[in-house]
Amino acid sequence: MTDSSSRLPVRRAIALACSLTLCGLTLPAVAQSGAPPAAEAPALDGVIVSGSARARRQAEAPYAISQVGSTELRDSGPMLNLSESLARVPGLNVANRNNYAQDLQISSRGFGARAGFGVRGLRLYSDGIPASMPDGQGQVGHMDLAGADRVEVLRGPFSALYGNSSGGVIALFSRPVRQAEAELALDRGSDGLSQWRARVATPLGQGMDLSASLGDTHLDGSRAQSEARRSLVNLRLGWRGEQDRLTLTYSDQQQRADDPLGLDRSQLNQDPEQTTSQARLYDTRKFIRQDQVGASWEHDLADGGALSELRVAAYAGTRGVMQSQAIAPSTQANARHGGGLVDFDRSYHGIDGRLLWRWSAVDLVTGLNVERQKDDRQGYENYTGTGTAQVLGVQGRLRRDELNTALTQEAYAQAEWRLAPAWRASAGVRTGVVGMEVEDRYLANGNDSGSRDFRYTSPVLGLSWQPAREVTLHGAFSRGHETPTLGELAYRSDGTGGLNTELQAQTSRQIELGAKWRQADWALDATVFRIRTDDEIGVATNSGGRASYRNVGRTRRDGAELGATWQALPGLKAQVALTWLRARYADDFLVCAGIPCSAPTVPVAAGNQIAGTQDRSAYAELAWTPAWSARAQAAIEWRGQGRTAVNDTNSDFADGYGLVNLRYRQRFALDRDGDIEVLARIDNLADRRVVGSVIVNDANGRYFEPATGRSALLSLRYLRRL
Template identity: 25%
Template sequence: MLIDAESGDPIPSVIAQVDNSGRHLSDERGQLSLELSAKTDALFSHIAYETKRAVLAPDRAVTIEMVKKTNSLSEVTITSFESERGLMEQAAAVSKVDEADLNRFNETSIVNAFNTKPGIRLEERAPGSYRVSIRGSSLRAPFGVRNVKIYWDGIPFTAPDGTTALNLLDLTNIQGAEVIKGPAGSIYGAGNGGVISFTPGKVTQNKAEASVMGGSYGLLKYRVGVDQTLENGSFSASYVKQQSDGYRDHSALDRQVFQLQGSFEPSDRQQITTKLLYSDLFYEIPGGLTAEQVAENPRQARPGSAEQNASIKQKSLYGTFVHDYEFNDHWSNHTTVYIQTTDFENPFNLDYKKETQYGYGARTKFTLNDQWGAFPVRLLFGGEYQFANTSAQNFGNRNGQADTIRFADDLITTQGFLFQQIEVNWTPTLLMTLGVSENFSQYDINRTVDASAGDPYAATRTFDPVVVPRIGLSGQLTEYSAVYGSLSSGFSPPTIDEVRTNEGSINLGLKAERGVNYEIGYRGEYLGGKVQLDASAFFFKLDETITTYTNEQGVVLFRNAGATDQKGIEAQLDYFLVSNPVGLIQELKVGHAYSYHHFRFKDYVNDGEDFSGNALTGVPQNNLVNKLDLISRTGIYLNLTYQWVDEIPLTDDNTVMQDPYQLMNVRLGWRKNFGTAWQLELFGGVDNLLNESYSLGNDLNAFGGRYYQPAMDRNYYGGVKVKMRY
């Protein structure tokens, strides 16, 4: 018998693939009869359930429990705000990116998958060079990921100075992600832009996988991996290499990532997971172009970039330890610890930077589930601490080689916070969440060499302790609909790269951003889950906004720009046109995501120019995404994505704009099981099908009009995956 693992209900129309006896189908009662002469492997699949492998024996009845896929909002579980609850109970704007989202595109980066979600915008100025914008939060990020807190398997992946080397991770290291939009400092500390929590894959069966793909402009990627279950745990290992020549001159990429993971259960009450992640990354930086240069040849690099070997070399090693322990039926603890080392080298047109770093950190959370009189209560409290020691040197750049040293610093960054949160179910349908954190951070800069000033000196920036509160209410209207509201505070101190700039100055006067977010939202599903709506409206007030400008030498500098008002509406609508596990078309799903961002400078006067009332730099006002996904009984699938992006202001005075653009991506594939052990997948696709000219990540307020980073024109890819279960 085939039953739902959660409800115990029978599952009709489950396809059973049995060695040497073809395919069979369960009846309306979930029952299936097979004539077997010996023990046999069987593979059970259903469009609404995870595929399961089992061993069947002659004349023996077995019950197979199948785990349902989360195709419905009411079934989605969210772990954000450190509290595992259904999405309908969450009083926050949270988007979930699952494995199917990541695999809808060419699997070379996470950019396209995240950009299908409302309010989220990932940019790739060159292959491997990411920026993350959640509700406009990349305003202060000329390069790299800032003002967004990122976790990987619950481990702080953002450095204590607020930057994140997101490009170290490959899709191999990620199975899905949850994105909190807006400040979440009450439980995650610094960062007004939100939180991304990546979930790595779990070992559920013995398997070996290999894949290879290639594409336009020298793209080549291959991966091998193995998962092995043990008596009281599991083991996995994977290696992936990706390389490309790049669309533009001097934009090549070469990345290798190796991951080793072990998971163990010493007892029924505890689980230990350890990981070793090594990433070797190299990519070239073509640089920004003027409008005239783009019109002349969008594939050219900025003059001097190739001659100066503008590029990034980064080797990083992470070791992680995760421990879960249940003291009893009420108390539990989750603790993560990491250590890391990084070797970083960055020749650029204007200088040559070298850094070596080591760091460590930990996060722990205690959870109590109990009753407060007649009310169920969940209490959370814990803390997080991070430390990093960096040796940084800046040299002159002579034809791509480090020349005379200009300045050198020993940098120590620390950040930490304590958090507390209480959740009370006042009624079975009304949940209140109260949270608060107490934060501290400090930079110690010991300048050991300064070619211009002469004598060494030291500087320290200690930020005043910051208390960050949050309150949220969620109420279920029906079993399949809910409303929520929240009031949350956030703060974001400047990163070490914003305080210690590339021309040698130390800007200790740069202030931390402070923000308050007001939000209401609605979630609902109709027609038995076939139609799903998730919508929210927000108003975010940000003070001491950090913006960028470029001096005459082309060095990016930072300043506080008064206040901004950020108002917006975001919505996602998905509906199933077809959901039939035995039909020729098993699933046909259409989705839409829309963002309206009315973001304005409220109080911003600089050098006598008043930018108050101008649109926030780098933020499109409207963004629309349409998706179509098809799965057939024959194994053929189709993923089609269309995105329209409104014009984008490139300067604070709004005199230069990037024109609106539209993108269309398509992927077509075929997936087939051969017996119970082997699976083969062939796929191919086209990105930028309409051959649009655009920049996926502009340089804001760039000196000399070098705003544009032209993205790839129409390009193609294809590949094959092989999986063996054993």
């Protein structure tokens, strides 16, 4: 990364965020960090704010939503990845690539499954700040799981209220400051895991509070060329008055990670722990630098009549990425190629505001939202010299220079009616436009400049009936919208210059029926759904280092989800999450056989499984708290899933698996104000060799990213009440 790509100075970013705050806009009602915090609760209960006009009990929410609390996050591992804890959420697949040069592979009911890197098709939030960009791409590596109070996962029709590319929603909420406390944590584990974290939180008086956390992680990795190092810093300053609440946040992520790449089928069968030779030959790796600031203001309008609350928020940030890829110099000899080393610097910001209206039987939220990203993107050859003097894996000549911009402008409204004591109706709509523009400043390989606008309106209708306080029945319908990303729009399939103007956004229609049942010692959520998608986006050609995309027709997703907990005995608790998903293409189409490919020739039959999806997955847990110590808990976990289609032709699959994990946690009191918490885990107890994730439709056939074998973790956490 060049010096010109350095981050926006903190003072300048704070000034920008504060100036945006004065504009009078805030984040969506469904993703507010200032909502009342939820206390630690059973897996299928507690207070949630996602998807609704106001905070409500999860059991009463008329849609499929799950909550993972801070205890579950802390018990699930070193809190590096959402994949550790979100396996307990039905309908959601979070695959750990064991590759920190790429983000997690996340899909909800099949949305997001096509992502070969990063996260797309889902909306991501951290304390109300989007981790998804206007073009639909997102990342979760900067999320502070150790400082989280909970993670909410919204699935189904109501996720359309979040706008473009919202096939599901994952929202993290930080732990509120309730008392002065400090925590120091040390983690040691297999594959060279070494991590330390520190957090301090304290009330400052006069309604103010402060929390700060920082940590550093080093990992050798389970394969050669998979070492990673990451540091995170998070600051939060809050103030609460009689009618006002103000929150300022700052976060910083610095990460360096080697990329071991995927394995092809023969490599996987031979030795799943190996690393393909190209990874070391080209020193494949990625550097990330990201920081952001946010400000939110909430004002209660005590004398406003029906208008009860105003919320205003703004955020701004920068993200810089340098990635070295395994692309041969001979491939880059093509004049159209953009080089084997990616270097981009992104600035992004957003403002969003809403008004809350309350009547005797109706709650209404109205709002506006604006988000913008600007990527200064360069591509370089990943080599210098020729012949015996050639050096690979270094920055060479410039081959790409573009300014990419995406801008989202939206308006939304959501209402809830109490039709009768047992009946509630919900309706919402989000309408907007996503504008994307490319300014090509490197014209030696043609002019790829251009612009596209995508307009959409996403309505949602829902109805719930509560025949008894313990039972909620609900149904919903929505229409969703997912634009192509800037990368998918970049090139035309015919090889001419300019954006891919023929590529359309994919649209979806979702229907969901569900039931929630709560009793004193058990809870159950069950959901069935049907999704129909038009203009699904897929690969058209891959030639000269340029991948182009097209719409491949219709898809169908039908499924069922079940989540349950049962307090079988006073000290024995069981939990289960089951998912069945039939995700299939509904139309025939053609795909490329490999690279180079200037035209698709291989047929994909209607009825093929959508690449990256599984027909079934499950999570089960049995946790025991001994009668003689409420501070201890032992548990056995089982995680399983069916086989995963690696490509559209379904010519190969990653085998399904079932893995057993063990964990033990105990807290020891040192004195009146100090505790030490010990967590010990053994994951993949049977040391099974399985595929953790797949690189969907990889042109080189390196689809498979192996999971780690048996691994151990020991965490020591010192907590002090100040």
